[in-house]
Structure formats: structure tokens, C-alpha cells
Amino acid sequence: MSVVVVGASAAGFATAEGLRRNGYDGALTLVGAEPELPYDRPPLSKQVLTGQWDADRIRLCGQDKADDLGLDLRLGTPAAALDVAARRLSLADGTELPYEQLVLATGVGPRPLPGTEGLRGVRMLRSLEDALALRAELRPGTRLVVIGAGFLGTEIAAAARTLEAEVWLVEPEPVPLGVAVGAEVGEFVAGLHRERGVHLRTGPGAAVRDFKANAGEVEAVVLEDGTELPCDLVVVAIGSVPSTGWLAGSGLTLGDGIECDSRCSAAPGVYAAGDVASWFHEHAGVRVRLEHRTNATEQGLYVARALLGQAGEPFTPVPYFWSDQYETKLTAFGLLRGADEIRVVEGAIADGAFVALYRKGNRLTGVLGVRRAKSVRQWRALLAAGSGWDEAFADSPK
Known part of the structure; x- marks a missing residue:
């Protein structure tokens, strides 16, 4: 073979x-x-x-x-x-x-953003070459606009602030990561970025309308509400x-x-x-x-x-992912998008240490935690078993 x-x-x-x-x-x-x-x-x-x-x-x-x-x-x-x-x-x-x-x-x-073709100073991050090139351009005081506040965009913003760049993070959804993890957790992530000095613009008015350039070099991002964000660099992170x-x-x-x-x-x-x-x-x-x-x-x-004919059962993993936002790590198991309900079962989002469960229909579909890694891992077995929502609480980790 x-x-x-x-x-x-x-x-x-x-x-x-x-x-x-x-x-x-x-x-x-x-x-x-x-x-x-x-x-x-x-x-x-x-x-x-x-x-x-x-x-x-x-x-x-x-x-x-x-x-x-x-x-x-x-x-x-x-x-x-x-x-x-x-x-x-x-x-x-x-x-x-x-x-x-x-x-x-x-x-x-990376998903391209129309209007950026041939515009110098606009970057996307997918490869090692991309990362090294962007790293070489980020320095204290660099004015950076990150377009898109999903996992990649928020992590780029966090890294750039660590390097003391001046960062604008723009997102047409109401909060960062809202589609991926829900509005309340997304607002928590927004708070992390505001605390570190990121200029956050969200909602329909924060959609990108146009760019201003000088001799082919980007010099400002124009938002739908007319706001102009002067910049030295733009990173497009609007999905894949x-x-x-x-x-x-x-x-x-x-x-x-x-x-x-x-x-x-x-x-x-x-x-x-x-x-x-x-x-x-x-x-x-x-x-x-x-x-x-x-x-x-x-x-x-x-x-x-x-x-090799050794697989046996169909591929049915319990998805796992994490995201580093400054010193805060989000860890999650399962499928979180499109949840009908998100319920905090341990700690409190406002305190920055919590476990949240995700429900779709009558099934437990996901769990996400911050500073509660052990608790999050304990819910994994119930996700693997395809537990119903009510059964999950009856069998919840103690």
C-alpha cells in the first residue's frame, strides 16, 4: 500500500x-x-x-x-x-x-477582507512567516487595528498590547467571541481587553466601511459609523x-x-x-x-x-479548545455555538473564575471555565456520554 x-x-x-x-x-x-x-x-x-x-x-x-x-x-x-x-x-x-x-x-x-487587495500595511496571520513578519513590525507605540474579535483577533490584540502597541479591536458583533462562547462570557473577555488598554469598538457601527491610504500604504480604517482609526498596521482576522x-x-x-x-x-x-x-x-x-x-x-x-483497518467505532471526540487572553486561559469541552442556554454552575463570571454549562435542546453540549480547569475536566465524561441536561445536573461532579 x-x-x-x-x-x-x-x-x-x-x-x-x-x-x-x-x-x-x-x-x-x-x-x-x-x-x-x-x-x-x-x-x-x-x-x-x-x-x-x-x-x-x-x-x-x-x-x-x-x-x-x-x-x-x-x-x-x-x-x-x-x-x-x-x-x-x-x-x-x-x-x-x-x-x-x-x-x-x-x-x-484566512478569510480575506474586500478592499485590502494590494494595500500595504495590511496583514493576515496563518503561517510562521506571517507571524515572524508581524512580530518584526510590532513595537511600543505602533498603532494597530485588529479587524475581527474572534479567537485569533483577540489573541493578536493581547499579544500586541503585551508588546506595548496601541491597539484598536473592531468587531461588528456585540461582544468579542460572542458567537463562539456566548454574550456573557464574551463581555468578560471584552473586560480583559479594556483593562489592558485596548480600544474596543463593537456592534454594527464598528463594521469596516473603507480604508484610507497614502501612496498605497494604509493610514486609517474607516468604520461604518464614520469613525476613522489612524493606524500603522492592520491585521484582518475575520475567520477562515x-x-x-x-x-x-x-x-x-x-x-x-x-x-x-x-x-x-x-x-x-x-x-x-x-x-x-x-x-x-x-x-x-x-x-x-x-x-x-x-x-x-x-x-x-x-x-x-x-x-490500517484498526479504527473500530466512528470518530466521536469530545472537542477541546483553549484560548489565552493575557494571563487568563479559557478552557472548554464540547460544542458551544448556538446554545439555547448558558448557565454558570460554579464561581461567578464577574469574579473571573467560573464554570459555565451550555445547553441545546435537552442536551448538555459544552462546558467552559476560567481558572477552574479541574472542574471543567470533570464535566467531560458527561459530555462524552451524551448526557441530557437534567441528567447532567443529577450526575454532576461533586
Whole structure:
């Protein structure tokens, strides 16, 4: 059997490593669009951006380990096309790779903001190169506007304030992270940023209307309410887009990512893992696509077992994620978006130490905590069991 893995980040590398760990000794090719060896992305908006960590600190493997794993590395060469029927992958340099089993772990790319094309001083953060370039431009007094107050935008704002930049954080939703974690927790996050001196603008009037530039260099962001924010730099962090454009005409079903069954199979001989995979989560009863670091590794390892006929049950993880906002860490399990109710069951949001549960219908769907990591972990078992809301309280951790 020959296996080709497209995507040399967390999910792709986990698949490759998992194959070797589980006894596969055949041909194994790892294709990556970036020239870098596999590395970890979450620190890009945190420790790498602040300068605490260098590039070597986030490597998932060095060349020696790649050699030990017997990887045929094709780095700096994006995939360009796929013929599922012929089981043939085409790379951007014209190389064609036949395969018996293919794993697609191409991740996501940053969502562009119309009007920024060709405008100097506007950045997006996805790669190590992006993070290092932005780090070199951030210094005390740099006027930075961060557009988008989701996880990435808020973490960039926090890192920039740590570097003593002057930061504006703009978001058309009522509060930062509101869509992801709910309004009350989002307001708590807003407070963390205000306390650190971030200028926060939210609501419809904070949508970006236009940019002002001088000789092609951005010099101000114009909001919908007419406010002008003078700036030296802009970072666009308005979400992501699954990296599937190159798969048009491949025969795969593409929607919000690569659509897979409950065992991460997208077609005969083709699997998907990580941020790009949209699969049916049998416990949740819905199709899921997760942009979480732990899911990338777990799903990559699951796909490795599936390729070897060792997977057994469908892939039904309890999602886990975290976010660092200055010295405050948010930790969560489950699916939090679209909750019908959010109930604080321990501590108080106003005190900055709490546990909140998330309900959809009559099911417990998620738990989030701040400075209550042990308590949050204790709720995980009830999420894994698919506990009902009332049963969750009857069986709640004591």
C-alpha cells in the first residue's frame, strides 16, 4: 500500500506518525504547501508573536525525525488537482503522485477582507512567516487595528498590547467571541481587553466601511459609523475558509470543508482530517468541522488507524479548545455555538473564575471555565456520554 498525506501541519503529521506507530511500513509521502517542516500553529498568535518562542520551539518534528519515520517530504509544493477515479494527485510543480490511500489535511486559510487587495500595511496571520513578519513590525507605540474579535483577533490584540502597541479591536458583533462562547462570557473577555488598554469598538457601527491610504500604504480604517482609526498596521482576522479550492472537479463533495462520513472517509481511498474535514459526528447527531488543535491530532491518529483497518467505532471526540487572553486561559469541552442556554454552575463570571454549562435542546453540549480547569475536566465524561441536561445536573461532579 502507498499512502500520500496532503498537508504538513498537525493533522497531516499526526496521520503520518500514527501510521508508523501502528505498524505501517510502506511508502509514505507528506506534501506541504509551505517550505517549513511541520509545526504547531496555536503559538503563532501567542508566544511566537510576542517573541517568547522562536521557530524551533514550535516544530512538530525535525529532519532527523522525518527521516526516522521514512517520510518522502514534498515541502513548498502545494497540491494542485486530484483525480479520485484515477487515484492520482497533481502538485503545483507538475509532479503527479499515484496513490492507493490519500489523506487530505490541507487545513484552512484566512478569510480575506474586500478592499485590502494590494494595500500595504495590511496583514493576515496563518503561517510562521506571517507571524515572524508581524512580530518584526510590532513595537511600543505602533498603532494597530485588529479587524475581527474572534479567537485569533483577540489573541493578536493581547499579544500586541503585551508588546506595548496601541491597539484598536473592531468587531461588528456585540461582544468579542460572542458567537463562539456566548454574550456573557464574551463581555468578560471584552473586560480583559479594556483593562489592558485596548480600544474596543463593537456592534454594527464598528463594521469596516473603507480604508484610507497614502501612496498605497494604509493610514486609517474607516468604520461604518464614520469613525476613522489612524493606524500603522492592520491585521484582518475575520475567520477562515477551508482550503478546498484546488479540489474543484475532483469528484469529492465540498461544502463547508471536505464532506466525510462518520469514519472520516470522503470517497473510496480518500480520507480527510483536521480543520478541512467536515464529518458526521454520530454522538452529536450533526455534521461537524472543528478548527481546534487537539482535534487535528486526534483525527489524524484516527485516520491512521482507519487506513490500517484498526479504527473500530466512528470518530466521536469530545472537542477541546483553549484560548489565552493575557494571563487568563479559557478552557472548554464540547460544542458551544448556538446554545439555547448558558448557565454558570460554579464561581461567578464577574469574579473571573467560573464554570459555565451550555445547553441545546435537552442536551448538555459544552462546558467552559476560567481558572477552574479541574472542574471543567470533570464535566467531560458527561459530555462524552451524551448526557441530557437534567441528567447532567443529577450526575454532576461533586
